Amino acid sequence: MANMGLSNVKxxxxxxxxxxxxxxxxxxxxxxIFESYGFQPLETPGLENWEVLSxxxxxxxxxxxQTYNFKDKSNxxxxxxYDLTVxxxxxxxxxxxxxxPFKRYQYGKIWRYEEIKKGRYxxxxxxxxxxxxxxxxxADAEIIGCxxxxxxALGFRDFNVRINNRKLLDSLLIYAGVEKSKLIEALRAIDxxxxxxxxGVKAELSQCGISNGAIEKIMGFLKISGKPxxxxxxxxxxxxxxxxxxxxxxxxxxxxxxxxxxxxxIDLSLARxxxxxxxxxxxxxxxxxxxxxxxxxxDRMIGIFAGSDIPATGISFGIxxxxxxxxxxxxxxxxxxxxxxxxxxxxxxxxxxKLRKKGMNVxxxxxxxxxxxxxxxxxxxxIPKVIVIGEKELKTGFATEKDMKTxxxxxxxx
Amino acid sequence: MANMGLSNVKxxxxxxxxxxxxxxxxxxxxxxIFESYGFQPLETPGLENWEVLSxxxxxxxxxxxQTYNFKDKSNxxxxxxYDLTVxxxxxxxxxxxxxxPFKRYQYGKIWRYEEIKKGRYxxxxxxxxxxxxxxxxxADAEIIGCxxxxxxALGFRDFNVRINNRKLLDSLLIYAGVEKSKLIEALRAIDxxxxxxxxGVKAELSQCGISNGAIEKIMGFLKISGKPxxxxxxxxxxxxxxxxxxxxxxxxxxxxxxxxxxxxxIDLSLARxxxxxxxxxxxxxxxxxxxxxxxxxxDRMIGIFAGSDIPATGISFGIxxxxxxxxxxxxxxxxxxxxxxxxxxxxxxxxxxKLRKKGMNVxxxxxxxxxxxxxxxxxxxxIPKVIVIGEKELKTGFATEKDMKTxxxxxxxx
Numbered sequence: 001m002a003n004m005g006l007s008n009v010k011x012x013x014x015x016x017x018x019x020x021x022x023x024x025x026x027x028x029x030x031x032x033i034f035e036s037y038g039f040q041p042l043e044t045p046g047l048e049n050w051e052v053l054s055x056x057x058x059x060x061x062x063x064x065x066q067t068y069n070f071k072d073k074s075n076x077x078x079x080x081x082y083d084l085t086v087x088x089x090x091x092x093x094x095x096x097x098x099x100x101p102f103k104r105y106q107y108g109k110i111w112r113y114e115e116i117k118k119g120r121y122x123x124x125x126x127x128x129x130x131x132x133x134x135x136x137x138x139a140d141a142e143i144i145g146c147x148x149x150x151x152x153a154l155g156f157r158d159f160n161v162r163i164n165n166r167k168l169l170d171s172l173l174i175y176a177g178v179e180k181s182k183l184i185e186a187l188r189a190i191d192x193x194x195x196x197x198x199x200g201v202k203a204e205l206s207q208c209g210i211s212n213g214a215i216e217k218i219m220g221f222l223k224i225s226g227k228p229x230x231x232x233x234x235x236x237x238x239x240x241x242x243x244x245x246x247x248x249x250x251x252x253x254x255x256x257x258x259x260x261x262x263x264x265x266i267d268l269s270l271a272r273x274x275x276x277x278x279x280x281x282x283x284x285x286x287x288x289x290x291x292x293x294x295x296x297x298x299d300r301m302i303g304i305f306a307g308s309d310i311p312a313t314g315i316s317f318g319i320x321x322x323x324x325x326x327x328x329x330x331x332x333x334x335x336x337x338x339x340x341x342x343x344x345x346x347x348x349x350x351x352x353x354k355l356r357k358k359g360m361n362v363x364x365x366x367x368x369x370x371x372x373x374x375x376x377x378x379x380x381x382x383i384p385k386v387i388v389i390g391e392k393e394l395k396t397g398f399a400t401e402k403d404m405k406t407x408x409x410x411x412x413x414x
Numbered sequence: 415m416a417n418m419g420l421s422n423v424k425x426x427x428x429x430x431x432x433x434x435x436x437x438x439x440x441x442x443x444x445x446x447i448f449e450s451y452g453f454q455p456l457e458t459p460g461l462e463n464w465e466v467l468s469x470x471x472x473x474x475x476x477x478x479x480q481t482y483n484f485k486d487k488s489n490x491x492x493x494x495x496y497d498l499t500v501x502x503x504x505x506x507x508x509x510x511x512x513x514x515p516f517k518r519y520q521y522g523k524i525w526r527y528e529e530i531k532k533g534r535y536x537x538x539x540x541x542x543x544x545x546x547x548x549x550x551x552x553a554d555a556e557i558i559g560c561x562x563x564x565x566x567a568l569g570f571r572d573f574n575v576r577i578n579n580r581k582l583l584d585s586l587l588i589y590a591g592v593e594k595s596k597l598i599e600a601l602r603a604i605d606x607x608x609x610x611x612x613x614g615v616k617a618e619l620s621q622c623g624i625s626n627g628a629i630e631k632i633m634g635f636l637k638i639s640g641k642p643x644x645x646x647x648x649x650x651x652x653x654x655x656x657x658x659x660x661x662x663x664x665x666x667x668x669x670x671x672x673x674x675x676x677x678x679x680i681d682l683s684l685a686r687x688x689x690x691x692x693x694x695x696x697x698x699x700x701x702x703x704x705x706x707x708x709x710x711x712x713d714r715m716i717g718i719f720a721g722s723d724i725p726a727t728g729i730s731f732g733i734x735x736x737x738x739x740x741x742x743x744x745x746x747x748x749x750x751x752x753x754x755x756x757x758x759x760x761x762x763x764x765x766x767x768k769l770r771k772k773g774m775n776v777x778x779x780x781x782x783x784x785x786x787x788x789x790x791x792x793x794x795x796x797i798p799k800v801i802v803i804g805e806k807e808l809k810t811g812f813a814t815e816k817d818m819k820t821x822x823x824x825x826x827x828x
Contacts, residue, residue, distance in 0.1 A: 003776050005715055005721055006466070006504060006508050007463065007485075008459060008462075008463075008508075009459060009461040009463055009490070010458035010464060010486075010488075010490065012461050014457065014458050014459070014505050014508075014509075015456065015457035015458055016456060016505075016509070017454035017455055017518065020454070020456060021454070021455060024455055035747045035748075035775045036770040036773070036774065036775050036776065037657070037745070037770065037776070037777075038751075038776060038777030039747070040434070040435070040746065040747050041427035041434035041435060041438055041747070042428070042430060042434060042723065042749070043428065043434055043536045044428050044429075044430055044539060044712035045422060045423060045426035045427065045428070045523075046460060046523055046525075047423040047426050047525070047536075047537055048422075048423060048492075049421065049422075049423055052420070056439045066488065068484075070484035070485075071484075072423075072424075072481075072482065072527065073482075073527045074424075076423070076424065078423050080460075082801050090420060091428050091430075092422070093420055094420050094422075094428075095430070099791055100781070100792045101780045101781065104431065104775070107782075108791070109460055109523075111460075113486060113487045122461075123459045123461055128531050131780065133781075136778045136780050136781065136782070138759075138778075138780050142780070145767075147497055149770075154504075161506075195754075204614065207825050232778040236776045236819075237450060254763070256765065257759060257760045258763045258764070258766075259763075259764055259767050262534060274555055281485055305420055332453070332454065333449045333452070333453070333454050334449075334452040334454070337452075343443050344554075345671060346671045349668070349671045349672045349673075350671065350672070350673055352674050353559075353672050354449040355698070356451065356563075359450070360450065361449045361450050361451075361452055362450065362451070363451075363452030363517070364552075366545065366548045366550050366553050366556070367514070367515060367547075367548050367550065367551070369632035377513055380515050381514045382478075389681050
């Protein structure tokens with residue numbers, strides 16, 4: 001068994017303490033901001049019925065192909081969730097007594113059998129907020145405002161939200177000459193712009209049977225991006241005031257009322273992959289890194305499960321990337337290491353518990369090591385302070401706390 | 415699709431906000447205490463290679479039978495973890511550079527295809543602490559002390575830790591006349607005492623081929639339980655000072671040094687199900703409810719993966735039960751609901767953001783409802799305070815905050 005080629009399942013990974021300390025801080029920050037907006041915590045299972053995960057109108061063909069599905073021991077078809085939105089829709093449909101709007105946040109693992117690239121895993125995490133039960137653009141504005149507050153709190157400077165609208169994209173595509181039956185395929189091609197570039201998108205649109213004239217018009221639209229007011233004027237000149245433009249105008253006006261005057265642009269090239277979006281779509285864009293999250297309005301997806309439509313909007317934070325982009329503030333949870341020298345354990349253990357009760361995070365030697373080995377351990381673990389307790393300290397009743405970085409010392413009563 | 419018999423996967427459940435608010439509080443409390451002992455956060459994947467999950471010497475036959483296993487899309491045998499300890503062992507074996515002792519906590523979902531009973535699910539949560547790399551009983555004492563501190567912080571009064579030792583159990587079984595080859599089966603039978611009663615255990619021991627005389631002796635031992643000093647004296651009279659007794663004595667002396675003088679008993683009927691235990695075993699026992707967690711020392715399990723033994727001890731908190739046993743302090747995260755009447759949205763939204771920035775959790779009407787409908791909503795959601803903003807408030811610049819329980823009102827500047 002020692003030779004069993006010990007490994008993680010391909011595409012999965014462990015998160016050791018030095019990563020988790022940083023990640024937990026990022027999670028706390030997001031949670032605090034989410035709760036300030038009145039989003040409430042929800043948990044749903046990792047396992048869902050295959051019927052739910054594969055329902056038409058949810059994630060779409062590509063996602064369903066990537067989903068882990070299998071039979072349980074009673075031969076039921078089940079699978080692992082590929083996002084937190086479809087399970088939320090199922091939850092809403094099953095709980096019609098819920099007071100609306102229902103605003104929830106959820107953190108959790110999701111699974112997708114994707115090609116493995118740097119920073120891409122088959123088991124990863126999302127941290128979502130969604131508002132269910134209102135078609136008001138105020139809900140979308142809250143989602144975007146909340147995301148901006150989150151990135152500010154995380155200390156992300158070079159950040160903005162790219163905003164577009166599926167209704168607008170549809171109408172521009174139709175205006176360019178795309179047939180209604182080809183809209184979804186055209187959107188799927190546009191969504192790949194960052195991955196396959198202008199040439200790639202053109203080729204895919206052409207494969208859909210879209211004319212070269214239409215493709216040129218579409219590629220012209222996709223270049224339109226910038227300050228909301230200016231972009232909206234441009235679009236109105238081209239396509240008049242359609243539903244997509246109306247929604248965007250309303251959304252932007254709410255953002256301004258809330259006090260958000262920058263950190264967002266309208267970008268017509270933004271499509272977002274999921275098929276279920278019906279109105280505004282958003283992407284959180286961080287400098288040269290690109291997307292660190294995204295979402296949009298999906299007014300018809302819950303209806304797939306509920307029987308009648310329930311409007312909804314939300315965003316998913318790519319917490320894996322967000323945690324990696326943060327400068328770690330510390331790598332250890334432990335504040336103090338108590339080094340023990342000689343026959344002083346009784347006093348040291350009592351002192352240790354006293355510090356813990358005061359709210360400090362304290363480790364004490366568990367291996368009966370020499371003082372130098374104990375200091376080496378504290379150092380390698382990144383524990384910032386050490387208190388040595390030996391026979392001398394026992395006699396005097398005082399110990400010295402040493403800062404491992406600055407070397408500063410402080411006398412303290414045991 | 416509306417008729418698809420919408421449901422959770424059998425044996426799984428959603429945790430709605432009113433449960434999650436309470437659960438998150440319990441998690442915060444445990445996390446704070448764990449960190450005060452210097453335990454560091456770790457995450458491992460839900461998916462593990464089947465080779466790891468089914469390795470001999472890990473969970474044992476019964477657990478492996480209950481484990482979800484399947485093939486991924488490249489035909490690899492994988493499965494869902496049935497505990498957090500086996501993945502930890504795999505992690506330790508894969509990371510031999512880790513400074514020892516390695517103390518970690520982990521919260522996460524686990525999956526077991528068990529019979530479904532009240533309060534028993536196929537997807538549930540554990541919250542574990544483990545100390546790796548030391549065979550000192552001080553590590554076991556820390557685990558027990560930490561558990562006692564946790565239950566105090568949770569406000570659990572009628573609580574104690576039952577302690578036993580596998581080495582002691584083995585030697586008592588041998589002393590009673592059980593053959594060495596039958597020890598594991600005998601332990602498995604004893605572990606079922608709470609479920610199948612004295613008669614059931616006797617029958618199972620008999621089925622193992624253990625003589626009636628031996629069974630009577632064993633049943634006599636299992637009755638021994640109580641204050642550590644008294645129990646230890648009794649055992650020494652019967653079986654002399656064997657390794658199990660030595661370990662228990664040391665463990666208890668450390669607990670006393672740390673300042674823990676009550677809330678634990680030695681109970682010879684405690685066996686614990688997992689096969690991997692090698693020394694002290696513990697169970698967290700809450701009044702008439704029974705077990706809310708348990709664990710023990712497993713000095714040989716990591717060696718299955720690492721090639722050579724690495725000592726370890728730990729405990730798992732049944733966080734599902736713990737959360738249910740806590741009296742919920744509140745059901746909503748939201749502190750204040752802002753009710754909006756008339757054409758005042760601009761002021762209301764700016765005020766809302768001001769309160770959020772101050773650290774308050776605030777919701778504002780997203781549905782353009784009548785005042786009475788807004789108050790009804792705030793009430794049904796359990797939001798404790800409401801601030802009404804209408805044209806009058808706009809003129810005067812002052813609004814009234816109303817406590818929804820007491821009816822008390824407070825004037826405040828917008």
